Amino acid sequence: MKFGFVAKHRGIWPVALTCDTLGISRSGFYAWLTRTPSKRSQANEQLSAAIHSSFMQSDRTYGARRVWHDLLATGYRCGLHRVERLMHKQALRARPRRRSLPVDRGLRPVVGIAANMLDRQFDASAPNQKWVADFTYIWSAEGWLYLAVVLDLYSRRVIGWSMKPEMTSQLVADALMMAVWRRGKPEAVMHHSDRGSQYTSEQFQRLLVELGVTCSMSRAGNVWDNSAMESFFSSLKTERLARQTFRTRDEIRAEVFDYVERFYNPIRRHSTLGYVSPIDFEKQALLA
Secondary structure (H helix, E strand, O other): OHHHHHHHHOOOOOHHHHHHHHOOOHHHHHHHHHOOOOHHHHHHHHHHHHHHHHHHHOOOOOOHHHHHHHHHHOOOOOOHHHHHHHHHHOOOOOOOOOOOOOOOOOOOOHHHOOOOOOOOOOOOOOOOOEEEEEEEEEEEOOEEEEEEEEEEOOOOEEEEEEEEOOOOHHHHHHHHHHHHHHHOOOOOOEEEEOOOHHHHOHHHHHHHHHHOOEEEEOOOOOHHHHHHHHHHHHHHHHHHHOOOOOOOHHHHHHHHHHHHHHHHOOOOOEHHHOOEOHHHHHHHHHHO
16 A cells, blocks of 8 residues: 555655655565566456446446446456445445435316325236336426336336426326337236326326226325335436536437436346346346
């Protein structure tokens, strides 16, 4: 460690002065400087480069555990603690997660409110059994842009989304129709959302009936009843949106599309799925 400090700062302070201050010999320092790195040091250098590459490819969002799974998938054999240590040495740190709760002040007709049939059972044994949905809002200089998402709990894959400048029932209906277009008309699927006025609206409730979809809704004011959806929005904002300032709504649309379709669905390792991406999880299930 002392020799490394001297080497790092020899362009600032004289080597002799630094060595004397640290109580080490100059000859020892120069011998260390010309010594061939050990096999362990060389392996750590190679591993550090792979760690840095994984971290950057995740858009600086992966912590040590996801980076570790990336390395294992590419053939490296190493421990999690070693990855943590080398990430710390390179000052690679994932962005901290900041949770915020969406607020909907619309009217909620009692007739459109369904029971909480999901009841926090967030596991599914096959695709198209349980879909969860919600919407959030993102600020730009042009004003708010609202994003509605439908997520399949089986693989945590985003199967439907919609973006509009207005917070209407059409916003959530469009997200549901994209999910149906991608998955086909479901035979027996549960659609779970909160009690927002968009989901309790006559238009949306009629659409669910026409599609044969069972409606489930969270209890009033209980965000944990739809925590899987909240987790997705938290990841989206933490990993992609929170560090940016958007001039236009189109800039937001481009970022959301890129995050969902280029990164989250095909690449991002999901802890609930054993650290594989939603698309890879579905592919592996088909081969099993």
